[in-house]
Amino acid sequence: MALTRKHGILFWLIVCLPLAVIAALGWRLAREEQGLARQRLRALLGVRLQDAALVLENHFDELERGLDALTESVGHDAESIRRLVRSDPRIAQMFVLEADGTLVHPDPRGALNDAERRFLADAGDLFLHRDFIRTDGDASEGPAGRSGWVVRFWGPGLNLIYNRRLASGRVVGVLLQRARWIAEVIAVLPATAEPPGPDRERSLPSRIRLVDSHGQSIYEWGAFAPTEGSAALEELAPPFPLSSWRLQYFADDAALAVAGRGAYFNLLSLVAATGLALLMAGAWFFREYHRQVREAMERVSFANQVSHELKTPLTNIRMYAELLESDLEEAGVDPSGRPRGHLKVIVEESQRLSRLIGNVLTFAREQRGQLRLRVRPAVVDNVIAVVLERFGPALGRRQVEVAFGRGAGARVEVDVDVVEQILGNLLSNVEKYAASGKRVEVVSRQTKGHTEITVRDAGPGVPPRHRERVFRPFQRLSDDISESPGTGIGLSIARQLARLHGGDLRLAPSERGARFELRIATPRCESEAGA
Amino acid sequence: MKVLVAEDDRLIREGLAEILSREGYTVVLAEDGESTLEAFAAECPDFVCLDIMMPKVSGYEVCRRMRAARPQLPVIFISAKSEEIDKVVGLELGADDYIVKPFGVKEVIARIRAVTRRCYATAGEPAAKSGFRMGDLEVFPLELRARRGETVIELSLRDIRILQLLWEHRGEALERRTIYERCWGATYLSSSRTLDQHISQLRKRVEVSPGSPNVICTVHGVGYRFDG
Numbered sequence: 001m002a003l004t005r006k007h008g009i010l011f012w013l014i015v016c017l018p019l020a021v022i023a024a025l026g027w028r029l030a031r032e033e034q035g036l037a038r039q040r041l042r043a044l045l046g047v048r049l050q051d052a053a054l055v056l057e058n059h060f061d062e063l064e065r066g067l068d069a070l071t072e073s074v075g076h077d078a079e080s081i082r083r084l085v086r087s088d089p090r091i092a093q094m095f096v097l098e099a100d101g102t103l104v105h106p107d108p109r110g111a112l113n114d115a116e117r118r119f120l121a122d123a124g125d126l127f128l129h130r131d132f133i134r135t136d137g138d139a140s141e142g143p144a145g146r147s148g149w150v151v152r153f154w155g156p157g158l159n160l161i162y163n164r165r166l167a168s169g170r171v172v173g174v175l176l177q178r179a180r181w182i183a184e185v186i187a188v189l190p191a192t193a194e195p196p197g198p199d200r201e202r203s204l205p206s207r208i209r210l211v212d213s214h215g216q217s218i219y220e221w222g223a224f225a226p227t228e229g230s231a232a233l234e235e236l237a238p239p240f241p242l243s244s245w246r247l248q249y250f251a252d253d254a255a256l257a258v259a260g261r262g263a264y265f266n267l268l269s270l271v272a273a274t275g276l277a278l279l280m281a282g283a284w285f286f287r288e289y290h291r292q293v294r295e296a297m298e299r300v301s302f303a304n305q306v307s308h309e310l311k312t313p314l315t316n317i318r319m320y321a322e323l324l325e326s327d328l329e330e331a332g333v334d335p336s337g338r339p340r341g342h343l344k345v346i347v348e349e350s351q352r353l354s355r356l357i358g359n360v361l362t363f364a365r366e367q368r369g370q371l372r373l374r375v376r377p378a379v380v381d382n383v384i385a386v387v388l389e390r391f392g393p394a395l396g397r398r399q400v401e402v403a404f405g406r407g408a409g410a411r412v413e414v415d416v417d418v419v420e421q422i423l424g425n426l427l428s429n430v431e432k433y434a435a436s437g438k439r440v441e442v443v444s445r446q447t448k449g450h451t452e453i454t455v456r457d458a459g460p461g462v463p464p465r466h467r468e469r470v471f472r473p474f475q476r477l478s479d480d481i482s483e484s485p486g487t488g489i490g491l492s493i494a495r496q497l498a499r500l501h502g503g504d505l506r507l508a509p510s511e512r513g514a515r516f517e518l519r520i521a522t523p524r525c526e527s528e529a530g531a
Numbered sequence: 532m533k534v535l536v537a538e539d540d541r542l543i544r545e546g547l548a549e550i551l552s553r554e555g556y557t558v559v560l561a562e563d564g565e566s567t568l569e570a571f572a573a574e575c576p577d578f579v580c581l582d583i584m585m586p587k588v589s590g591y592e593v594c595r596r597m598r599a600a601r602p603q604l605p606v607i608f609i610s611a612k613s614e615e616i617d618k619v620v621g622l623e624l625g626a627d628d629y630i631v632k633p634f635g636v637k638e639v640i641a642r643i644r645a646v647t648r649r650c651y652a653t654a655g656e657p658a659a660k661s662g663f664r665m666g667d668l669e670v671f672p673l674e675l676r677a678r679r680g681e682t683v684i685e686l687s688l689r690d691i692r693i694l695q696l697l698w699e700h701r702g703e704a705l706e707r708r709t710i711y712e713r714c715w716g717a718t719y720l721s722s723s724r725t726l727d728q729h730i731s732q733l734r735k736r737v738e739v740s741p742g743s744p745n746v747i748c749t750v751h752g753v754g755y756r757f758d759g
Contacts, residue, residue, distance in 0.1 A: 308611055308612060311611040311632040311633050312540055312543065312611060312632060312633075314632075314633040315543055315546075315632045315633040315634060316540075316542040316543060316546065318633055318634075318635055319543070319546040319547075319550075319634070319635065319636060319639075320542070320546060322635055322636040322637070323546060323549055323550070323636060326553070326636070329728075329732070330724075330725060330728035330729070330732070331724070331728070332724075332728065350633070351635065353633075354633045354635075357633070361613065365613065365614075370614065372613075374616065376628075386637070386638075386641070389637075390635075390637075417631070
């Protein structure tokens with residue numbers, strides 16, 4: 001089950017991780033896309049406002065030209081100037097300065113009408129400087145002399161004063177009638193905010209508002225009705241002399257949100273398609289994996305079942321062969337004769353089959369996580385002796401000399417079956433692969449709490465690069481068909497069992513042959529430890 | 532010493548019976564749980580070899596009922612499945628030992644001797660029976676072992692009986708028939724060759740030089756003698 005959970009997590013990682021990466025990258029891309037779309041929209045709005053500003057600029061250019069002509073024709077006496085003021089509705093008041101800067105009209109020392117007095121009261125500071133011509137913006141240098149605008153705030157708000165130095169050095173100034181110039185400004189501005197032509201249909205409902213320096217709306221146009229207090233999407237200062245005012249662009253907020261929404265839709269589609277593909281691929285792999293696991297489990301289960309079924313007949317073959325051997329021995333039948341020889345083969349092969357079945361069942365139990373230790377008091381050297389005795393005839397027939405160096409004579413807590421199985425697998429390997437060395441040496445040693453058993457042969461050994469590979473299940477170092485048969489799980493099981501027994505099994509470097517070092521935890525028996 | 536063997540497979544049952552008889556035990560056989568309990572009540576065995584998967588009543592249940600009657604009864608479980616052994620150990624049924632199929636004769640003998648030693652140890656045998664000397668050979672019946680110097684010799688119940696009989700009648704020539712009756716039991720019928728062959732095998736283990744024996748000497752035409 002642990003394996004399945006691990007692979008379940010892996011499955012979700014394989015599906016979710018790429019999805020998360022695609023979604024994160026896509027989100028970033030979509031945000032950038034939306035930012036770009038907003039920028040493009042803002043630029044478009046800017047253009048719309050600039051168009052309005054251009055209208056205002058043209059209007060004031062035209063106005064300047066008219067005023068230039070007017071100032072050219074201004075006479076010297078106060079009465080002619082007053083007549084001109086009265087006759088032109090654009091003009092609220094005029095003033096004239098001599099070349100030396102002396103104000104000659106309206107003359108503060110002369111008789112003034114009410115309008116002139118108010119003008120001097122409101123704009124008197126204009127004439128404090130002798131170098132008048134004054135302009136708050138860029139003064140233009142025309143063929144008829146320098147001219148420019150002065151803006152002053154009094155009364156209800158902005159007042160525009162145009163002044164011009166004539167060729168004679170005189171400066172003539174005109175205070176524009178406020179209501180009139182505002183009405184003219186409004187008149188030149190368009191009635192609708194939508195662009196003309198084919199774009200009209202596709203354009204967003206919008207409104208452009210011209211506001212004064214107090215934020216009061218002077219004029220606004222367009223189909224969209226902004227809510228009270230809503231902020232403008234874009235803002236632009238009109239050209240001088242109206243630069244203290246603002247042109248503001250209003251449109252539905254959702255209009256901007258819509259910009260770049262296509263990118264999100266594309267992203268969503270991509271993520272959904274990728275997710276679906278990954279899920280389908282994952283589901284397919286998951287199902288495939290489960291099928292393989294189920295098949296493997298069935299195979300293991302089948303092997304397990306078969307092995308169990310084989311146990312009883314195998315017990316009988318082995319037991320009766322050994323009893324027959326004992327009978328023949330008692331009957332004095334020649335041990336080197338053919339009948340005893342044949343019987344030995346049956347005994348050895350049934351023992352080999354027992355080992356194979358034992359390995360298959362241990363492997364199956366290990367796969368199911370059901371390997372358990374069953375320790376009991378025993379002397380490890382006696383266990384080794386039993387195993388060596390069992391292998392004696394088979395090794396003897398291959399002329400393999402067995403040497404046993406006893407060093408584990410203490411009574412310890414040990415799983416005898418486990419030690420027998422590990423040693424059985426190691427000696428079986430000697431029998432199969434290292435008989436050519438003609439010698440195997442088993443040496444035992446006990447330290448506090450541990451027993452070490454070394455099995456060293458004089459065979460061809462294992463190349464250093466394969467020292468770990470030999471412990472992997474189903475690994476055979478040679479594919480040569482003439483090689484000895486085997487399941488390829490013996491050493492893997494031996495190591496698993498050694499680790500289960502609190503130790504390890506390793507293949508140590510050796511000049512000649514293979515040298516397996518087994519170490520297992522073997523606590524002393526309480527009765528012995530106390531002695 | 533009487534052993535009850537409960538195993539549903541006939542061949543294994545009879546094979547075990549043969550091994551145990553050769554070792555010198557009296558064997559009672561049962562083929563299912565019910566007959567095991569009946570034999571247990573009727574025969575009062577010294578210990579039991581018990582298969583776990585048996586018809587009618589399982590080995591676990593048989594063990595429980597027998598232990599209820601005799602808590603100290605030694606039981607060796609026989610099983611084909613390691614999982615069952617795990618259960619036996621895990622349930623703390625008090626298995627004295629277990630044998631997993633497929634097993635060999637020597638494994639069975641080793642396990643049975645170990646249990647026999649424990650039976651002797653708990654039976655509280657008199658101290659006099661705990662050891663005797665036959666020349667340089669020291670025999671320990673309760674351990675089913677003999678020692679010569681540092682060498683430990685594993686012996687069967689029958690081996691011990693033969694040596695003990697010879698030691699008890701040291702200096703006397705014991706007839707083959709007497710040795711049969713005392714060491715094989717009246718029910719065991721065999722040819723004289725069986726005894727001679729057994730003595731020959733025993734000599735290989737207990738004599739320094741089996742060709743010129745000091746412990747079990749042959750009395751031609753009669754039987755055997757220990758000269759003391």
